[in-house]
Amino acid sequence: MRNDEANATDAADTVSICSLRVATALFGIDTRQIREVLGSTRPQRVPLAPKYIAGVVPYRGEVLTTVCFRALLGLESMTAAGCVLVLDSDNADERFGLMVDGVAGVVTMASSELEPNPSALDARCMALFDGAYKMPSGLMVRLDPQRLQPSRLAESGLFGASKHERQGEQR
Numbered sequence: 001m002r003n004d005e006a007n008a009t010d011a012a013d014t015v016s017i018c019s020l021r022v023a024t025a026l027f028g029i030d031t032r033q034i035r036e037v038l039g040s041t042r043p044q045r046v047p048l049a050p051k052y053i054a055g056v057v058p059y060r061g062e063v064l065t066t067v068c069f070r071a072l073l074g075l076e077s078m079t080a081a082g083c084v085l086v087l088d089s090d091n092a093d094e095r096f097g098l099m100v101d102g103v104a105g106v107v108t109m110a111s112s113e114l115e116p117n118p119s120a121l122d123a124r125c126m127a128l129f130d131g132a133y134k135m136p137s138g139l140m141v142r143l144d145p146q147r148l149q150p151s152r153l154a155e156s157g158l159f160g161a162s163k164h165e166r167q168g169e170q171r
Helices: 003-012 123-128 150-156 163-170
Strands: 014-022 025-030 034-041 053-059 062-068 082-088 095-100 102-110 129-135 138-143
Touching: 014 082, 014 095, 014 138, 034 053, 034 095, 053 082, 053 095, 062 082, 062 150, 082 102, 123 129
Parallel strands: 025 138, 062 095
Antiparallel strands: 014 025, 014 102, 034 082, 053 062, 082 095, 129 138
């Protein structure tokens, strides 16, 4: 195999991960799944929204629903502005934001280094996490943006009352 063929094979087996910080933990999302990083932002709170909805932010003429990752993890909300990543669903019918404490940078990982979630994780973590990479500084948990969509979070019922449960309470 020639050198350029070997390099092409190596590149196909790697993935660029945007590393995110939430409290002291490190998380990552495939950079191909991130549309844009808005930087330091304070979403406008939405009355009666579940705790995991940080609020809404203006984005290119749209109103973007923003998910608070700290709330999904059961952590206290930040008093300072957070960093919002703009994410699309697979079929691009739902664009939303993910609010984290900060973006640490981009790292390149071998696809084969992703380890599956441990079976001991609770249901909420299993619903959010997509595996983990071992890093020199500790674990970096990979997130799948499709699992973080506001509509999927609501339907799961793991992070607040689902639409079905709220309708039952109103009767």
